Amino acid sequence: MKKIYILGIESSCDDTCAAVICDGKILSNIIANQEVHSKYGGVVPELASRAHQQNIVPVIQQALDKANIEKEDLSAIAFTRGPGLMGSLLVGTSFAKSLAIGLNIPLIDVNHMQAHILSHFIIEDGNIPPPFPFICLTISGGHTQIVKITDHFKMEVLGETIDDAVGEAFDKSAKILGLTYPGGPLIDKHARFGNPKAYSFTKPKVGDLDFSFSGLKTGILYFIQKQQKINPNFIKENLNDLCASIQHTIVEILMDKIKNAVKETNIKHIAIAGGVSANSGIRERLETANKHFGWTTYIPKFEYTTDNAAMIAITGYLKYLIKDFSQEDINVNARLKVTE
């Protein structure tokens, strides 16, 4: 049977990514990070779209070269339609459309949040995809949701954040501590050397399956301001303990919500997805959840946690199999929901 090659293109935020997948197996997965944002403490949309324009051709070429194929070998082009930054999405979408038209092959639009979840279906040695139905805790810089998945493209949101996303909670806490953007990975790094019980922060009180992180951020800010009045070097002298305690609080909040979701649905197959699923704290807690709670957990490989095009390519492949193609006039949707 003829092999199916899909090129995935991801440009929803500040990473320009391209990947090639063949019959569900990843052949290449290229990411160009945009360093330019770090000195601004967050992503600057204008700069992001400009950097995507500079990066997109070389990144796609690298993905094809690494996969050892020519663009004429491709069966379809999959791209992120949303959610994300409008200008960033437009770069990937316009490029995907032109390439698909030029090569006369199908175009496949992909929902970025569905793709984070569907990265679990990449065919790879040692990867067992979750069986349906399963629960996915989708945790990224823009989203925090508990999703019930009954089929590849049948998803239901059971709960979500009412304010900040968990990635924002990490990044904003990091900013308070004077760490550069994105601060999530830095908190994780320092947390390894700190005491998670050194400080305690109040957990939010919201609905069973909903999240709230804005109060936590304010609580951390007030605590730090108070301590700095007593000791101006407070952060510097206690950075590892502060990071460990913040991470511990966030991981506990996430674990409480998963427990509630298991209680409500009686589903014990639990996956995590999105940038924050790279966090060593949540990964370790879930790795032992089988022993402690009788759950079967699905933790993505590190390279499929933060934004990448492998997840776009696998979603494109799953859509290709059911011939779910896009029209050439399809538009980006910056606020696309995981259920759309």
Ligand code: KG4
């Ligand atoms: O999925 P993602 O790459 O982009 C979005 O779709 O938002 O997620 C990015 C988020 C950022 O907030 C970043 O700080 C966070 O994921 N993140 C982490 C870690 N690695 C990335 N947060 C905590 N620990 C990490 N190791």
Ligand code: ZN
């Ligand atoms: Zn993402």
